[in-house]
Amino acid sequence: MKRAYRASLLRFDDAGRPLFDEDGLLVVAPDADGRQRVLDAGSHAAVAPRHPEAAVTHWPGRILAPGFVDMHIHFPQTDIIGAPADGLLPWLENYTFPAESRFAEAAHSEAVAEVFFDELLRNGVTTSLTFATSHVASVQAFFASAQRRGLRMITGKVLQDRHSPDGVRDETAQSLADTESLIRQWHGVDRLGYAITPRFAPTSTDAQLRGAGELAAKYPDTWIHSHVAENKDEVKWARELFPHARSYLEVYNGFGLMRERAVYAHCIHFDDDDRRLMRSTKTATAVSPTSNLFLGSGFFDFEGADRIGYRYGLASDVGGGTSFSPFTTMMAAYYVGREGQTKPGISIAPSELWWRHTGGAAEALGLAGVIGNLQPGCEADFVVIDPKATPLLARKTGLAANLEELLFAMIVLGDDRLIERTVISQALPA
Ligand code: GUN
Numbered sequence: 001m002k003r004a005y006r007a008s009l010l011r012f013d014d015a016g017r018p019l020f021d022e023d024g025l026l027v028v029a030p031d032a033d034g035r036q037r038v039l040d041a042g043s044h045a046a047v048a049p050r051h052p053e054a055a056v057t058h059w060p061g062r063i064l065a066p067g068f069v070d071m072h073i074h075f076p077q078t079d080i081i082g083a084p085a086d087g088l089l090p091w092l093e094n095y096t097f098p099a100e101s102r103f104a105e106a107a108h109s110e111a112v113a114e115v116f117f118d119e120l121l122r123n124g125v126t127t128s129l130t131f132a133t134s135h136v137a138s139v140q141a142f143f144a145s146a147q148r149r150g151l152r153m154i155t156g157k158v159l160q161d162r163h164s165p166d167g168v169r170d171e172t173a174q175s176l177a178d179t180e181s182l183i184r185q186w187h188g189v190d191r192l193g194y195a196i197t198p199r200f201a202p203t204s205t206d207a208q209l210r211g212a213g214e215l216a217a218k219y220p221d222t223w224i225h226s227h228v229a230e231n232k233d234e235v236k237w238a239r240e241l242f243p244h245a246r247s248y249l250e251v252y253n254g255f256g257l258m259r260e261r262a263v264y265a266h267c268i269h270f271d272d273d274d275r276r277l278m279r280s281t282k283t284a285t286a287v288s289p290t291s292n293l294f295l296g297s298g299f300f301d302f303e304g305a306d307r308i309g310y311r312y313g314l315a316s317d318v319g320g321g322t323s324f325s326p327f328t329t330m331m332a333a334y335y336v337g338r339e340g341q342t343k344p345g346i347s348i349a350p351s352e353l354w355w356r357h358t359g360g361a362a363e364a365l366g367l368a369g370v371i372g373n374l375q376p377g378c379e380a381d382f383v384v385i386d387p388k389a390t391p392l393l394a395r396k397t398g399l400a401a402n403l404e405e406l407l408f409a410m411i412v413l414g415d416d417r418l419i420e421r422t423v424i425s426q427a428l429p430a
């Protein structure tokens with residue numbers, strides 16, 4: 001059965017440029033798997049006559065927009081948001097590893113997964129590429145909950161067989177066997193996807209990285225998910241551990257861990273050879289600005305990424321990142337873009353910030369045309385935004401003279417209160 005939703009409508013064209021219908025109509029219909037997909041979208045005047053039989057829900061004064069895509073987040077770090085530390089490595093040792101060690105327990109993993117998905121959806125995030133922990137139980141809990149909720153979600157067991165304390169360190173052969181059996185159990189089931197997830201090169205042996213690369217070749221449509229070049233102490237450590245690699249990034253390439261659907265968080269301390277390697281391998285960056293500002297890691301070079309031309313999108317990186325809200329992340333990306341002391345400072349257009357957290361992020365994940373947009377064929381994961389959610393938002397969005405001003409008012413002033421509802425495509429079991 002066709003359904004239609006009437007409200008203002010934000011979409012993107014193939015080049016990532018925004019399309020906005022003040023009085024829009026979004027028409028959806030279920031596919032053979034029971035997923036609602038966009039059938040038609042555009043101005044009410046043009047679209048409505050094509051679907052006279054569709055039942056219409058009218059949301060006056062609201063904006064329909066694609067569900068947000070978070071390219072890098074750690075569900076087990078939900079409870080350590082805002083843990084202060086003198087940079088990445090002390091933060092990992094003092095807060096992250098102790099918190100993650102608790103995910104050996106299924107009940108704890110299940111409880112935190114529920115909190116995590118509730119929080120994502122309250123903030124309008126409908127897909128995330130997600131770190132679990134090194135424990136199989138954390139992955140089982142995540143996928144089971146995502147499946148019950150009908151979400152398009154990606155995660156994987158963290159691989160870390162050295163330089164990690166008891167409680168989170170895994171064992172090389174077992175970690176690779178567990179990864180393969182989780183791929184077979186979950187990858188491609190409903191809307192779930194598996195990411196082969198070495199934590200970062202310093203906490204994996206050569207044998208574990210080599211095994212991860214072999215699995216990535218054997219299962220080419222899985223994701224690869226890791227961290228690189230986030231913090232200067234981390235880069236120095238990686239260079240000491242892998243002295244023969246040209247750069248930290250090259251370590252991953254040497255083990256077959258750069259390809260389409262490979263995603264690396266941060267990518268701050270890069271040179272142009274690294275950027276060219278990202279481009280030639282079709283590898284993507286998850287830009288994580290609130291995390292980089294909170295941990296004092298540095299500033300992602302947007303101008304450098306665009307000059308060389310490689311894939312990237314936005315990410316919260318909770319719990320190094322400080323907010324689940326895509327509005328906070330987009331605002332922080334703007335601040336980081338403006339920073340002009342360590343790199344060229346640029347002003348990223350509001351519509352580009354928005355695209356980098358929806359359609360652009362989906363494209364960087366290899367999911368263009370599937371999620372992140374509301375063009376015909378896309379899965380109908382979308383948010384209903386109330387641009388008058390607070391007195392100041394009502395005033396400021398009311399004053400907007402054009403789309404860029406409207407989007408920027410929401411980016412600068414918005415948070416979870418803007419998200420009135422999050423609609424998920426997958427029909428839930430009866
Ligand atoms: N590098 C290795 N592990 C982590 C992590 O959990 N968070 C961040 N931000 N960087 C990392």
Ligand code: ZN
Pocket residue numbers: 072073074227265317320
């Ligand atoms: Zn991270």
